[in-house]
Amino acid sequence: MRRVLVAASLAALVCATAGVARADPRSDLEKAHNAYMAHRYDDAESRLRALLDPKTGALKDPDTIADARMYLGATLLAEKKNDEAAATFEELLIERPDYQADPLRVSLEAVDALTDARARVRDKLDALQAEKVRRAQAEKKKLEDERAKQVLRLAMLEKLASSELVIERHSRWLALVPFGVGQFQNGQTTDGWIFLVGEGLLTGASVVAAGLSVFYEKQAYTAAANNNASSASAYSKLAKWSAITDDLLVGGLAITITGGILHAEATFVPERIEMRKRDIPQLSLTPVVGPGGLGILGRF
Numbered sequence: 001m002r003r004v005l006v007a008a009s010l011a012a013l014v015c016a017t018a019g020v021a022r023a024d025p026r027s028d029l030e031k032a033h034n035a036y037m038a039h040r041y042d043d044a045e046s047r048l049r050a051l052l053d054p055k056t057g058a059l060k061d062p063d064t065i066a067d068a069r070m071y072l073g074a075t076l077l078a079e080k081k082n083d084e085a086a087a088t089f090e091e092l093l094i095e096r097p098d099y100q101a102d103p104l105r106v107s108l109e110a111v112d113a114l115t116d117a118r119a120r121v122r123d124k125l126d127a128l129q130a131e132k133v134r135r136a137q138a139e140k141k142k143l144e145d146e147r148a149k150q151v152l153r154l155a156m157l158e159k160l161a162s163s164e165l166v167i168e169r170h171s172r173w174l175a176l177v178p179f180g181v182g183q184f185q186n187g188q189t190t191d192g193w194i195f196l197v198g199e200g201l202l203t204g205a206s207v208v209a210a211g212l213s214v215f216y217e218k219q220a221y222t223a224a225a226n227n228n229a230s231s232a233s234a235y236s237k238l239a240k241w242s243a244i245t246d247d248l249l250v251g252g253l254a255i256t257i258t259g260g261i262l263h264a265e266a267t268f269v270p271e272r273i274e275m276r277k278r279d280i281p282q283l284s285l286t287p288v289v290g291p292g293g294l295g296i297l298g299r300f
Contacts, residue, residue, distance in 0.1 A: 186268065
């Protein structure tokens, strides 16, 4: 009984080893090539087709797949299946344009057939290579365009972050204030200075004329009290002309103020929009150790 069990175990081990051997794609490819070299073309073809089957084939390495296609083409050529062999070689070259056959592994006829197939598919290979280059260039351009968009987007965000829109509301009541206040509010700096300086000069001159008029009147009164008729008459005339000058200056000031107010109201600007620069807040990251572990604290 013990011998039976040992024999069964050995048989199972042999089967498992055989299964592992069969599961090795390179070994299966080598067996297929051995069948080709032994002129057992039917066996070689069936093995190679099984290895190259897209659903069940065990070959994954591109170099191994290329060799299997070369062996299959050589086998078909040996079986006089020239059309199938030519199609197999063309398929091989489309997948691997730089493939070179080993003359020690296949017949010279197969090597020549591969050369003929290379000549037939040269235009197709050139087109595939051109398409590959075109796709690479298109992908590169796409990446460059995306990078340029990112740079532009970042520049726009930085510009928005570094500036602020300020809207200044203007008042109709403030436009009624003299001395160019309405013009300055409207942003009319030159006109504002003209009205400010003009009205200021007229106001100052009017004050001086009024002061002189009062002064001369006092002098005329003092001279009359001292029975100095000639001095009193002269001071009275000076006081009169000072008063007249003051009236003219006050009138001119009133006209100028009225004109300034009318100008400010006529050219009134309801609001002024201004873009102002501001500093971009800098983000500082600080590692922090807390109950939940290591974290990062960000501050502007």
